[in-house]
Structure formats: C-alpha cells, structure tokens
Amino acid sequence: QVQLVQSGAEVKKPGSSVKVSCKASGGTFSSYTISWVRQAPGQGLEWMGRIIPIFGTADYAQQFQGRVTITADESTSTAYMELSNLGSEDTAVYYCARDLVSGMTTVVTLGSWGQGTLVSVSS
C-alpha cells in the first residue's frame, strides 16, 4: 500500500512562489500518475494537474496554466508542485494523490492521498 507524505505548512507573501513535495513509499512510483488537488478553507476540491514520473509528462488545469509546474524525481520517489505569483485566493490545503491504476489515461481515480499541506498567503 503506497504512502504519500507531504512537506510541511508554508506561509508566503503575495507574489511569491511555493513548492510542495510529496514523497511516496511502499509502492511503485514511476508508472502511476500523481495529481495535485487543492481545497480552499471551507470549500470543495479542485484538480490542478498531474504527472506520470516515468515519462515526466505533466498536464494542467487551464485555470492554473502558466502558474503551476508539476515535476517528479524518480530517484527519490518524490513529486513536486510549484505555484507562482501567489495571491490570497491561493490560501488552501494542497494534496497530492496517486491514481488507482498505472498509466496515463483520461481516467483519473485518486486512490491514495497525502496528508495535505496548508499554504497560507498573507502580507
């Protein structure tokens, strides 16, 4: 059973960037997509994008295009999500989640989740 452990909470200034990590253990890393999903306080879930480490191929939700970069390091089984030009509206808990099945298809089913990382943006 894979475990995903995320980096700790961050406090950022408006206009800055944040990079959150997600380390996988106990399962295969490279052939499963890792998605990033965020949840603003008291709000629902919003998918940001995903990567399949074996190919290094990422795709992103349109509303984050140009502002988010998702990468993966196979040697350490770690995925990263970097979000730039932060605003107060980016204050949220950011989750990484691994797909239930291997490969990269249009089907996204998030079977394993990290514990979440709170990113607070405030001047």
Add this chain to the structure above:
Amino acid sequence: DIQMTQSPSSLSASVGDRLTITCRASQSIRSNLNWYQQKPGKAPNLLISVASSLQSGVPSRFSGSGSGTDFTLTISSLQPEDFATYYCQQSYTIPPTFGGGTKVEIK
C-alpha cells in the same frame, strides 16, 4: 469542463437512517464517476469508483449507482463514523472535476 452538481449540499440525519446523495453531470460521463468521503482535517478517501465499484475495506452499507448523467451514493444504515462530507468526481475526461460536496451532519 464538465460540471458536476451534487444535491443536497448538506443534510441532517440520524444513526440508522438510509441516505441518498445525488450527483449530476453536465454531459454524459458513461460510468466514469467516483465517490470520496472526507472527514474534517483529513484527506479525501476513495469509496466507490466507476459508479458502483466498492473499494477494498469500504463497508457494504455504501453503494453507488447510475450512468450517463445521473448518479447516486446510498448509505443503507448510517453509522456514527459516516458523518462526513461526500464528493463525486467525474473521471471521464481531463480535467477531472468534483461536485460541490454534501455535508452529512448528525440530527
């Protein structure tokens, strides 16, 4: 993007009640619908995939049905640990999109 609409957005129920939550897609998504449960301060947990496939370890009181645009999540007899927020998510196309959630509270 495909819009997912859940109803109700919240409800109050008692232990032992039978509960149904509905989820409607803005276009046909065939059976590509997942359900998640989220408890306060925790990550979501996948309950059901492909509309009706119960994940390992999920109690059999949970069931899912539907296809096309209309789906339901049913809890046959609500237990204390089921008080949580439930989200549907379409897995038909990219980007995957979630419903707004249904918060189940204790009456």
